[in-house]
Amino acid sequence: RTPGNGNVSWTKISNNLGGTNSQTIRVVEQSPADPNIFYFARADRKLFRSDSIQGSNPNWVDLTSNLPFSSMPTDIEAHPFLDSVVYITLGSKVYKSSDLGNSWTDISANLPSLSWRTIVYDEYSSEGLYVGGTPGVYYRDSNTTNWVSFYDGLPTDVSVNELEIYYDTLQPALSKLRAGTYGRGLWSSDLYDDGTSLPIADFKASGTEACLNEYIDFSNRSAYNPNQFQWDIQPATYQLAAGHSLSDRNISVKFDSSTYYHIQLKVTNGNGTDSILKRNLIHIADSTTTSCYTTTNLGAGYGIGVQRVRISNLDHRSSGYDGTNSYHDFTCDGVAYLKPNKDYVVSVTVGSFNDENVEVYIDYNNDGDFSDADELVSNFSRGRTERLDTIRTKLNPRRNTFLRMRVLSDFSTLTGDPCKTLNYGESQDHLVYFDAPSLQISQDTNTVCAGNSMVFSATTDGRFDSLKWDFGLNAIPQSAYGVGPHTVIYPQAGLYLPTATLNGNIARSMFAYVRAFPEVSLSLDSSSSFCEGDFIELAANDSLGNSTVSFSWFKNGSNLNLSDSLVRINSLSLSDSGVYQVVTENFGCIDSSAQISVITYAQPSAQIGVNDSAQCLDVNDFQLQSLSTVSTGTLAYSWSLGDGTIDSLIGLSHQYQNAGTYFINLLVLGEGGCSDSVQISVNVHATPTATLSISDTALCELGNEFILENTSNVSGGSLTSSWNLGDGNSSGSDSLAHSYSTSGVYTIQLIVSSKNQCQDSILSHVEVYPQANAGFSVSNPNPAVYGFEPLDTNLFYYLWRFGDGDSSFLKKPMHTYQSNGSYPVQLKTNTEKNCADSSSTFVGVESVGLSALSWEGIEVFPNPSKGDFQLSGLSDSWKILSVTNNLGQEVPFEIEELSMESKKLHLNKTGIFFLHLQENNQPPVSVKLIVH
Structure with missing residues (x-):
């Protein structure tokens, strides 16, 4: 550690750290958010943190056991603003800690499983992180869901060992990401762009001063990935290098005029456009070629010659006399900008081994010979290294032109000859420029009517940074920049003094006379769109109130020969449509009103x-x-x-x-x-609402009577009724009773009508059930045996009473009376709908009760019986053939052997039957049997 005060003195602050002092420290990182926090990683896979690194005895916290796994972090990046947040690359993973390295979160997400060596935080972003490794670079921030590749343009197999960000504090969008690689050089890229930013235009020139026909390269440095470029160079006296166009990203330009050039670049991306203009960026020099040169007749090797020349803004270094070229033309290497009649310090540095004489000339009249009066501006006495002198420039030099300045040095005496033969010296030519811009202004006219325009232009000489115009109060525009031409409208009459100011201190003015003239306006008493038959009034108004104003009215450009200020049309027709305008004139100043379109539209008629x-x-x-x-x-x-x-x-x-x-x-x-x-x-x-009521919905046929009533209503007024009763009968009564003669389902319709003949109807259904028919017929198939059959066999219910105390519910019963006599027989019937009927008759019974029936020695008894008959006298020669009913159909029977000549015959049905017998081959005989 060093104290950071300019005196480099290192102090060891890691003695015996972690039990050893001999391990290699691989990575260090100091927190920008808190300079007291310091991290480093050692080659033995240990990670440490100090929270007092700027103290006299820093503490150390061993974070090794907190690492996700045992490996050495390859890079550490502390958050620039949050002192507790730190990031590391560890093997093929990237981790984040929000608690000073005490715990870690894997933020690798979709990163490829590669060896990551470096990580850097973009402090101009929202947690933007770049990681580099083998191969490539990846990026993520808080707005991206995953890491995105960021290695377009890098070699495919590059190993990125270090990433750093250059921050452009003036234009952050121009900041750069730098990547150091293993054996593949240093690379640079714009920072990550999410594709939503407007471009920021910028460019760089390879130089700003050159001689005629020299090329200058212009390189695009715009931010946010513009894909369209447009260069503009003024004046247009230049040539692009072969194959270049003004829409290229980068261009190379050769300039053809000795002047200053403005360079503008406009760039566009998918979000918009930006441009940048650099005025007087390029200065192209050209001066009269010198008419003489120096020569040096003795050799070099003595450290003689001019090594540095400084005056005003010019600071030019060279190597002195090289032993071959006595004269050096450095007029394309820079320009000294000077003012007339002003003192400047001239510094000329020569060799340090020998004393040299120095002379300085300025070719004030640009004739190339340096021999005119006052052109020798400095004559230094003999000396070594830097020589200083103060000169005063000439009062009236050639201005706004590149002039040569010659510097001579020689070990031998200089005699005021700028083109002499030197013994041990050399001469150099440089450029000086007396910056004295001049300004002339002009106008196309000095008198106009109010509301009309003048055109102003400027002519300049020399270099200028700004040219501002002030056209006067109420002028449109009131100000402008540049030489023009500028078109200026003066809406108000008066005397104006337009002024142009060059570089903020050189002003030129002229008079502008603006006459008052009629300001006419044209108005309509309503909108400009009308209908046939409307009345309109067109009014012309001179706002100045000049009594001498005359009016001329025009429609569609044709003179209407009307001179009043008011035009009335009482009833518009379609032919009155057109464009109306009024022209006023007052002492030569003419004003035309705005045009008003009068459109007459056809008037519709509604029906x-x-x-x-x-x-x-x-x-x-x-x-x-x-x-x-x-x-x-x-x-x-x-x-x-x-x-x-x-x-x-x-x-x-x-x-x-x-x-x-x-x-x-x-x-x-x-x-x-x-x-x-x-x-x-x-x-x-109103439509009536038809409703009705019926006393019953269904009745039996016998004595049926339905009571019908009209219950309809209508809002206001009375109703009439019309009944259709479904059996061909009808009625106009409001209520009625009706009987149906036959059974069936009948549809009853009621139609009600209001006084306005509005009708409604309603349908209803009634049913007349069929009446039961109790009539029946009687048959007497055998004495004392009677059969009963109803005339209607489709009824729901039958009840027979035979008069002898017996009854039956059968539909067609057979009944055997046991004694003679006259018996009352009654039948009661009913339908499913409970429509009942009954009838009765008498039957007479005779010859009942034969005890036996016999022939040829065969007896059958009893007969009639309940179904069992005894047959006696049947020898083996008799055979029972069958038993049939009275219809000839065989019926089943049972025979029981009682003895050799006696049998028992059993029938399980009632009725009259016939027993058929046969003896040997004799004809069969039949016996009637009655079962009751």
């Missing part, structure tokens, strides 16, 4: 077509059509339908939601805002 003026609410649909007309142009439509509805169609259909009278307004708009409107009214009559 509405409607399909009906009154409709019923439920079916209202008004068809509206604009029948409006206009002679030229198109129309726009604005409907207001009286219920809050608006529309813009030429025709429309509209339905109102409520009854009432509505006022329909149509506004038609033509071109130029010309409009017309019309109003009509339509009536929407």
Whole structure:
């Protein structure tokens, strides 16, 4: 450590640190935010921090155990503003600590797994970090989600060992990132650009002074990656190097005039444009070629000759006499700027081994010979090293021209001959310039009418930094810069004294006479757009109130031969459209008013077509059509339908939601805002609401009667009724009773009508259920056996009463009476809808109760029976063939053997059946069996 006071004296401050004092220290870093904080890393993979590095006995904190893993940090970077934040590169990772290195966070994210050697913080950014390693450079900040590559232009296999940032404090955007590499040189780049910044233009010239036909290189140094360039060089007496253009990034220029040049560069990127202008940047020298030169006849080697010349701003160094060239022309190496009749110190440094004589000449009249009176300006006595003399420049030198200054030195005596043969010396020519800019100004006229312009120009001689014009109060513009020409408007009459000032101290003025003249304005009593039939008034006004002003009116450039200050048109027509202007004249000063365009638009006529003026609410649909007309142009439509509805169609259909009278307004708009409107009214009559009541919705056919009542209503007025009863009958009564002659479903319609013939209808349905038919027929298939069958077999319910105490719910029962007599038989029926009926009749029964039936020795008994019959007298010669019903269809039966000649026959159904038997090959016989 050194005290930093200019006296270099080192003190060791790491004695016995970490138990040893022999390890190599690889990296050190002092915190910019707190100079007392100091970090360093050793080759034995240890990391230390001091919090009192500027104290007499710094403390040390061993941070090694806090490292993410055992390795030596390759670089340490302390945060420039936050004293607790520090960054390190460790192997292939980058870490950040926010607590002075006590803990670490991996911020490597997407960084490639490479060897990172260096890290630097950009203090002009939001936590911008650059890391370098093998290979390449990467960048991240608080606005980027990941690291981004930052090695465009670097060799692909470069190893970056060190990164540093050069901060341009005047223009931070021009700061640079420098990269030191392993064996591949030093590299430089602009800092990271997120692509949102405007460019900042800047450039550098390889020199600012040169002789004619010498090249000067101009290098772009603009910030934020401009991709378009435009150079401008004034005056335009120059040549670009072959292959160069003014739109190149860098250019090389040869200048053809002995003068000062202004250089401007305009640059553009995707966010905008910037430019920079450097006035009088380049000074091109040219003077009369000298008419004589010195020679030296003896050799060199004695340290003789001019080694340094200083006067005013010129400070030129050289090597003295080289033994070969007695004369050196340094007129292209710099210029001394001098003022006439002013004292200057001239310093000439010669060799230190021998005394030399020195003479200084200035070619005041630029004739190249240095032999005119007063051109020998200094004659030094013999001496060594630096020689000083004070000279006073001539009162009237050649001004604003490059002049030669010759310096001679010789070991031998100098005799006032600037072109002599020297013995052991040399001569040098330099340039001096008597900077005496001059200014002349001119104007195209000295008299104008107020509101007109004059043009001012300047002619300068010599170098100038600024030329400012003051054209006087109220002039437009009031000031300007540069030689011009400048066009200046004087809106007010008066005597003005325009003045040009060169370099802030040389002024020239002239008179400008501005006459008052009529200031006419043209106005309309309203806007410039009118409709046919409108009244307009054009008024010309001279604001100066000159009584001698005359007026001339023009329309579309043609004279209207009107001389009054007021023009009235009582009823505009389309042909009155045009551009109007008034011209006033007062004693030669003429003023023309601004032009006013009068545009006459066609007046539309509004008319509405409607399909009906009154409709019923439920079916209202008004068809509206604009029948409006206009002679030229198109129309726009604005409907207001009286219920809050608006529309813009030429025709429309509209339905109102409520009854009432509505006022329909149509506004038609033509071109130029010309409009017309019309109003009509339509009536929407209330529609009655049809309702009805019916005493029943369904009745049985027998004795049905429905009570119908009209319960409809309408807002205001009375209603008439019209009934359609669904069976061909109708009625106009409000209420009625109606019976239907046959069963069925009937649709009843009620139509109600208001006094405005607005109708509504309602449908309702009633049903007449079919009546049950209890009629039946009786059959007597066998004595004492009766069959009963209803005439209607599709009913829901049947109840038979046979008169002997028996009953049945069967649809078609068979009944066997057990004794003779007359029996009342009754049938009760019902439908699903409970429409019942009943009927009855008598049946007579005779010959009931045969105890047995026999033939040819075979007996069958009992017959009738409940289903079991005993057959006796059947020998083996008899065979039972089958049992059939009265329709001839076989029915099942069972036979039980009782004895050799007796059997038992069983039937499980009631009715009349026939038993078929056969004896050997005899014809079969049949026996009637009755089962009850």
